[in-house]
Amino acid sequence: MPTVVIDNLQSKSIHCEDKRESLLDILLSGTDWMHACGGKGRCTTCKAKILKGREHLSPLTRPEEQYVKLNKLREDERLTCQTFISGDVTVEVPKETQLPHLNYSK
Numbered sequence: 001m002p003t004v005v006i007d008n009l010q011s012k013s014i015h016c017e018d019k020r021e022s023l024l025d026i027l028l029s030g031t032d033w034m035h036a037c038g039g040k041g042r043c044t045t046c047k048a049k050i051l052k053g054r055e056h057l058s059p060l061t062r063p064e065e066q067y068v069k070l071n072k073l074r075e076d077e078r079l080t081c082q083t084f085i086s087g088d089v090t091v092e093v094p095k096e097t098q099l100p101h102l103n104y105s106k
């Protein structure tokens, strides 16, 4: 099963137990991760910067395409609640969605 590494959170590795899980669900199984709208694609607080493994991500969803057009989601970012993975991925938590009780390296 694929592994997700969070580069700026002590390179924490989280193993995907079920390919039907969203990237957000995988992340939440191993750490806290902001997700203000509850995974409905209506905010951008769950976004991750994708450092490696873009080829293992599902295509952009309609909400993500809208946020890209509005410049609220950059080319190298994905909404984790909208994304499914098929292989190993390395992500980074963007500065604006970092949680105050976790210790990020950048």
Ligand code: FES
Pocket: 034, 035, 036, 037, 038, 039, 040, 041, 042, 043, 044, 045, 046, 047, 079, 080, 081, 082
């Ligand atoms: S949790 Fe709001 S868009 Fe993903």
